[in-house]
Amino acid sequence: MELSSLSxxxxxxxxxxxxxxxxxxxxxxxxxxxxxxEALNCYITLEKEAAFRQAEALQEKIDTGNxxxxxxxxxxxxxxxxxxxxxxxxxxxxxxxxxVPSYDATVVxxxxxxxxxxxxxxxxxxxxxxxxxxxxxxxxxxxxxxxxHVPGGSSGGSAAxxxxxxxxxxxxxxxxxxxxQPAGFCGVVGLKPTYGLVSRYGLVSYASSLDQIxxxxxxxxxxxxxxxxxSVYDEKDSTMSARAVKTDYRSALQDDITxxxxxxxxxxxxxxxxxxxxxxxLDVEKVLRGKGAVVEKIDLRYIRYAIPAYYVIATAQASSxxxxxxxxxxxxxxxxxxxxxxxxxxxxxxxxxxxxxxRLMLGAFTLSEDYYEAYYxxxxxxxxxxxxxxxxxxxxxxxxxxxxxxxxxxxIGESLPDPLKMYLGDVYTVCANLAxxxxxxxxxxKDKNGLPIGVQFMADSFxxxxxxxxxxxxxxxxxxxx
Amino acid sequence: MPTKINDxxxxxxxxxxxxxxxxxxxxxxKKDMEKILNYMDLLAEVDTDDVLPSxxxxxxxxxxxxxxxxxxxxxxxxxxxxxxxRNEFFHKNDxxxxxxxxxxxxxxxxxxxxxxxxxxxxxx
Numbered sequence: 084m085e086l087s088s089l090s091x092x093x094x095x096x097x098x099x100x101x102x103x104x105x106x107x108x109x110x111x112x113x114x115x116x117x118x119x120x121e122a123l124n125c126y127i128t129l130e131k132e133a134a135f136r137q138a139e140a141l142q143e144k145i146d147t148g149n150x151x152x153x154x155x156x157x158x159x160x161x162x163x164x165x166x167x168x169x170x171x172x173x174x175x176x177x178x179x180x181x182x183v184p185s186y187d188a189t190v191v192x193x194x195x196x197x198x199x200x201x202x203x204x205x206x207x208x209x210x211x212x213x214x215x216x217x218x219x220x221x222x223x224x225x226x227x228x229x230x231x232h233v234p235g236g237s238s239g240g241s242a243a244x245x246x247x248x249x250x251x252x253x254x255x256x257x258x259x260x261x262x263x264q265p266a267g268f269c270g271v272v273g274l275k276p277t278y279g280l281v282s283r284y285g286l287v288s289y290a291s292s293l294d295q296i297x298x299x300x301x302x303x304x305x306x307x308x309x310x311x312x313x314s315v316y317d318e319k320d321s322t323m324s325a326r327a328v329k330t331d332y333r334s335a336l337q338d339d340i341t342x343x344x345x346x347x348x349x350x351x352x353x354x355x356x357x358x359x360x361x362x363x364x365l366d367v368e369k370v371l372r373g374k375g376a377v378v379e380k381i382d383l384r385y386i387r388y389a390i391p392a393y394y395v396i397a398t399a400q401a402s403s404x405x406x407x408x409x410x411x412x413x414x415x416x417x418x419x420x421x422x423x424x425x426x427x428x429x430x431x432x433x434x435x436x437x438x439x440x441x442r443l444m445l446g447a448f449t450l451s452e453d454y455y456e457a458y459y460x461x462x463x464x465x466x467x468x469x470x471x472x473x474x475x476x477x478x479x480x481x482x483x484x485x486x487x488x489x490x491x492x493x494x495i496g497e498s499l500p501d502p503l504k505m506y507l508g509d510v511y512t513v514c515a516n517l518a519x520x521x522x523x524x525x526x527x528x529k530d531k532n533g534l535p536i537g538v539q540f541m542a543d544s545f546x547x548x549x550x551x552x553x554x555x556x557x558x559x560x561x562x563x564x565x
Numbered sequence: 566m567p568t569k570i571n572d573x574x575x576x577x578x579x580x581x582x583x584x585x586x587x588x589x590x591x592x593x594x595k596k597d598m599e600k601i602l603n604y605m606d607l608l609a610e611v612d613t614d615d616v617l618p619s620x621x622x623x624x625x626x627x628x629x630x631x632x633x634x635x636x637x638x639x640x641x642x643x644x645x646x647x648x649x650x651r652n653e654f655f656h657k658n659d660x661x662x663x664x665x666x667x668x669x670x671x672x673x674x675x676x677x678x679x680x681x682x683x684x685x686x687x688x689x
Binding site: 441449 | 602
């Protein structure tokens with residue numbers, strides 16, 4: 084039996100039954116890491132010895148009948164902006180290059196309790212600001228399908244690690260598409276849950292009203308399994324919804340979408356959408372129709388304003404959240420300075436990379452007295468309008484179908500010279516964050532050079548089951564052809 | 566659209582964002598910000614009269630809990646004020662030590678910062 088062909092859910096079952104040892108699962112991923120990591124650079128930190136120690140302890144519990152967990156013995160990679168106790172958490176920034184958290188994020192605690200083994204921390208755009216993983220202070224991650232291309236971002240290391248078999252699943256964070264877009268570019272499944280469904284305690288904040296932690300997995304079943312573990316109410320996160328209760332998401336995995344109503348926003352099919360992506364999305368539409376779903380065009384007039392609203396809100400909240408990095412409490416401090424204020428501004432100038440500084444300046448500007456009304460307040464109003472527009476759509480439709488990105492993964496080096504162009508690429512994904520709704524990215528094909536294309540489904544708040552059923556049903560019809 | 570970002574604005578933003586920028590960075594920031602803000606000005610097209618700004622997309626009320634000590638917060642009580650007691654407190658509470666281990670400069674279990682009450686010469 085080839086362990087690498089197993090999903091996380093299948094592996095956990097075999098570990099639980101004793102057919103596979105936890106150690107074997109770790110050996111499998113570390114052999115893949117040995118083979119590919121030097122070229123791909125998915126990981127910032129790997130804790131091999133600690134992982135094998137945990138494996139031994141877990142195996143003993145399993146062998147003596149003292150452990151039951153849906154992720155028993157499954158090696159997982161965690162994005163490097165999610166705190167892991169005694170495991171370095173850098174946000175891929177010089178600012179936090181030696182930061183070691185004294186606690187586990189709630190999601191990490193939950194994964195461990197379910198039997199998953201955290202093997203390391205994955206590369207990302209610095210403080211999750213970027214769409215390519217190229218703003219990392221630790222070098223770019225390469226796309227496992229073609230190393231001349233980026234894996235997407237900001238959770239690029241997590242998506243690439245899953246695609247390359249360097250872990251069985253991973254956690255990412257999604258503020259404007261950072262789980263779904265790299266999942267799409269790497270040919271794996273990525274979910275951004277409803278705002279408030281998954282605890283963010285221990286996630287280093289970027290834009291607090293938009294950030295969500297989500298799973299990146301090999302298939303939709305794994306996505307449901309991991310979501311079951313993650314979506315548990317946590318009193319340490321005051322933005323959690325009371326609706327975050329233990330839910331059997333796997334019960335939604337039924338290959339039946341007869342009568343499901345799906346909307347396709349015409350506004351997404353502009354000339355910027357690459358023809359191969361467009362035709363892949365239209366193929367998805369055909370498949371869904373063939374399975375009995377009703378697919379109709381819908382009109383969303385506020386999509387045009389989603390990107391400006393998103394970047395105003397995200398940068399404003401980032402400039403406030405990242406004020407905590409002051410050279411006093413965590414990690415880096417400039418070597419030479421004259422007085423307190425000079426220490427602050429030199430530490431931040433030396434500790435943050437170019438894209439982070441750009442966003443902090445934009446945020447400081449749009450929050451400043453003269454511009455607050457015209458930008459920040461305005462953006463929050465537009466967010467409200469977009470939310471209302473989507474609410475109205477979900478009165479009639481069960482889900483929205485769209486691309487994840489306007490093209491396939493760009494080549495390394497192509498995106499950073501034009502930040503605005505890079506921001507515009509997020510148009511398909513930011514709506515879900517602005518509206519707080521769940522959205523999933525599922526592989527739906529490849530371009531002529533073999534690079535993956537993803538399709539996105541969105542649903543109303545807390546309708547993760549609808550989303551999973553639709554994604555699962557679509558996945559079944561492909562029979563692993565991607 | 567009139568130019569919003571001049572040299573003076575960049576200086577002001579650098580102070581607000583607490584970033585010491587080089588001249589090259591200032592020039593680059595001026596260009597990038599102007600371009601990005603011009604795009605963000607699309608928002609002005611939208612009629613938002615009488616629209617309440619959305620803070621969180623999912624409505625919820627702030628959860629309350631009883632005001633009692635729990636394992637999330639550790640009380641630093643009066644008995645810890647004396648230096649010896651304080652050191653003992655830190656010794657007993659690993660979490661605090663781990664937090665301090667991340668600080669660039671620590672003295673007697675406290676964060677070290679440059680003098681904050683010195684006379685300001687920089688006008689900030």
